[in-house]
Amino acid sequence: MYSDPFVMLVKVIFNLFLFVVLLRLVLQLTRADFYNPISQSIVKVTSPIVLPLRKVIPSIGRLDTASLVLAFSVQLLTVVFVVLIKGAVISPASYAIYTFAGTLYHLLDLYFWAMLISVILSWVAPGANHPGALLVGQITAPLYRTCQRVIPTIGGLDLSPIFIFLAISFLKQVLAPYSI
Numbered sequence: 001m002y003s004d005p006f007v008m009l010v011k012v013i014f015n016l017f018l019f020v021v022l023l024r025l026v027l028q029l030t031r032a033d034f035y036n037p038i039s040q041s042i043v044k045v046t047s048p049i050v051l052p053l054r055k056v057i058p059s060i061g062r063l064d065t066a067s068l069v070l071a072f073s074v075q076l077l078t079v080v081f082v083v084l085i086k087g088a089v090i091s092p093a094s095y096a097i098y099t100f101a102g103t104l105y106h107l108l109d110l111y112f113w114a115m116l117i118s119v120i121l122s123w124v125a126p127g128a129n130h131p132g133a134l135l136v137g138q139i140t141a142p143l144y145r146t147c148q149r150v151i152p153t154i155g156g157l158d159l160s161p162i163f164i165f166l167a168i169s170f171l172k173q174v175l176a177p178y179s180i
Contacts, residue, residue: 006085011180014078015106020045021074022107025067032138036131046070075103079180101178108175112168114139119161 024046026032027039034040046067053066076099083090090098118140121133128134147160 004085007082010081010085011078014074014081018071018074018078018103018106019110021050021067021071022103022110024050025064025071026107026110026139027135028064028067029062030139030142031062032135036135038131038135071103072099075099075106078102082180097178098180101175102180105172105175105179108168108172111140111143112165112172115143115161115164115168 020042024042027042032039034043049070050064050066053070054064057066057069059065076095079095079098079102114136117136121128121136125133143164144158144160147164148158151159151163153159
């Protein structure tokens, strides 16, 4: 998959932290349960960096711009380290494109996995009260509602996950060449 083990190691470490930061951002945007133990853990892990950033970068409405700036910064660091390890030289515009596209790609990846977990839970454990299941439901509910406005259920069958998966997969394919 990766030709250089150091590139793989850098990407895994930074992408795991980026996942947590993006999850914090999504939890705040969807107004997920703050008292959920998983939400508390995510906040606890990211607060040492996000709270000082909030003093400098104010929120815009429901958008926590400090978390967004942190997500872009983590992705930028990933790009910088991968470029340094590979010994390549890219322009500042390329850094911006790889940072933006990579962050968006990982956000779509987060939603892809949340949707997949949501669909599997709807088959295996509908109405589960596990904190993880509740959190996944709160994250994916806005996507379902948006899609269900356009595509109604047919005979009790909700087709919105299919169209959401298609949209996410299409967007990820578009962004894949520009994400590191």
